[in-house]
Amino acid sequence: MKKYNFYAGPAILPREVIEAAAAAVLDFEGMGLSLIEISHRSKQFVAVMDEAVALVKELLNIGDEHEVLFLSGGASSQFYLTPMNLLDQDEKAAYVDTGTWASKAIKDAKLFGNIEVLASSKDKNYSYIPKTDNIDTSYKYLHITSNNTIFGTQYQTFPDVAVPIVCDMSSDIFSRPIDIHKFDLIYAGAQKNMGPAGTTLVIVRKSALSKVSRVLPAMIDMKNHIEAESMYNTPPVFPIYVSMLTLRWIKNNGGVAGMQVRNETKAQLLFDEIERNPMFYSPTVAEDRSRMNVCFLLHNTALENEFIAKAIGAGCVGLEGHRSVGGFRASIYNAMSAEGVQALVDIMKEFERTHG
């Protein structure tokens, strides 16, 4: 039976990417060796890294102001790497608290400067995105989390501010066009819209670096990674290769503008059903709803297990909601097809027919 993968992350990847990745594990480009046992300095892998960087630049319309890095580790490491690189101990930065990941970013950043939490939606279980336009220009940067995987909220437009934005874009990068000029730094763990867990994309404005007075360990200093073109140490070869394949797939499917259309269509399909179907409701404020992670609940929570069982029976897996919200969460990243979302909508309709 065909499976529709609604996991929040690690998450669905295009089938053609998975098949190409498996083939490369057996034999990489006719070398007679596996992708995972060759030198990262082989010309074959250097070409992969170069193509991955070039695709990021092309897809997001990045010019010479920014550098693109593929680092090891996850976005959680950026919670300290970012302030250590960008913020001096006596400087101040503004953070917005929109959920679990934002809170963790704030906690770590407080070790490396004066962190002010300008706004938080914790008062309503993070069900909306607080507005933070026109903030004071004395902040070194404004840190936001563009999409909140757990709570199903997303910035539909980025704040209109006169300070640079630093953004954790882990769960919606490459899902829509962005204006790169607004950002001093973007970081994104691969395992939602880009590839397998194990690499983190960092896009950083060159002129934002080299301004802190603290001495940084080599692996923390982003300048080292820029100079070494993401090969200061052995990079996570396989996650980067698969990310490159996914970036190719995005390019071949209309780029990020194409992804935006695809994602809005899917989200609309699902939200229309949530609004229409009297058994379900959305916990999030309409204007801030995520196009990547759609949270929804049953009015009758006693039926939750049965709904999950019906979904699994129809091939829809990974729909369990995070314990912070409950109910269900359909993660419908780039690689999820409209067919998959329709399969879920059909289950919701059927559930209404049999239980409504």
Place this chain on the structure above:
Amino acid sequence: MKKYNFYAGPAILPREVIEAAAAAVLDFEGMGLSLIEISHRSKQFVAVMDEAVALVKELLNIGDEHEVLFLSGGASSQFYLTPMNLLDQDEKAAYVDTGTWASKAIKDAKLFGNIEVLASSKDKNYSYIPKTDNIDTSYKYLHITSNNTIFGTQYQTFPDVAVPIVCDMSSDIFSRPIDIHKFDLIYAGAQKNMGPAGTTLVIVRKSALSKVSRVLPAMIDMKNHIEAESMYNTPPVFPIYVSMLTLRWIKNNGGVAGMQVRNETKAQLLFDEIERNPMFYSPTVAEDRSRMNVCFLLHNTALENEFIAKAIGAGCVGLEGHRSVGGFRASIYNAMSAEGVQALVDIMKEFERTHG
């Protein structure tokens, strides 16, 4: 043509591991999903992590004193993570400088305490392992690099000291039995003897943690990773899975004692030829020669390119020496067969016959 992979890292993995890894990328355990698109909290992947940790404990005879972690990133990140977790700013630690990686570890550690370099073999291009037995007991720990990939040297016995050892074991872990009681912390990037690049194994004595006064960012604090059983954040799923497969392979092939016999046999075969063949010589002191990375040179350096070409012609790839030593380097990690080393020896003999 069959390829013999002598790359220094990322490096050769057992063929059965590669085939199982490729199969899991296509469909993981009959789930109808790829290994690289499932939740790290799925019961299937939690079982992988549990088995990987259990295998490390079984293979290295680790009891309850130590914890086993699979972290993201490379061993280079441990150059700062280790002192940040183990050493207070006013405490002192001893380091031994045996090459490039040891030097980098020293440079980073100096930011986090009083670092004394007890000995260095830099005077002779790192061609030997300096002796550091019976050191002062006032050091918090002694940091060593057990095997020096670039220079082809290796501790054949660990220093006889009354302080705990912290060891970068990236390039020879699981190649031989070790006495775990000597170590407060062992770290090892996966990409030599364990798996693909992208995860680092950390084995840490529990009682060595929680003793520093500095406040640590969440991802730096090893206690968080212990508490979350290496799932504080999304772990590098694929590199950990492949590492688990390799650990199974080690267990099924005699464990680390079996690997030791296998590795000594291979190293002996190659060193015997280097000693016998008048065209070649070893740059390293005999008693400190690595069983993992065998460096050797031609007396007539003008023939180097021709030798490499002959080797490639016979399927032996990755033999180019590091620029710091020159000549050739045969990395003969666990997964390299005696047949592969014999193929290299045959080329050396043939080279003597045609050029000697």
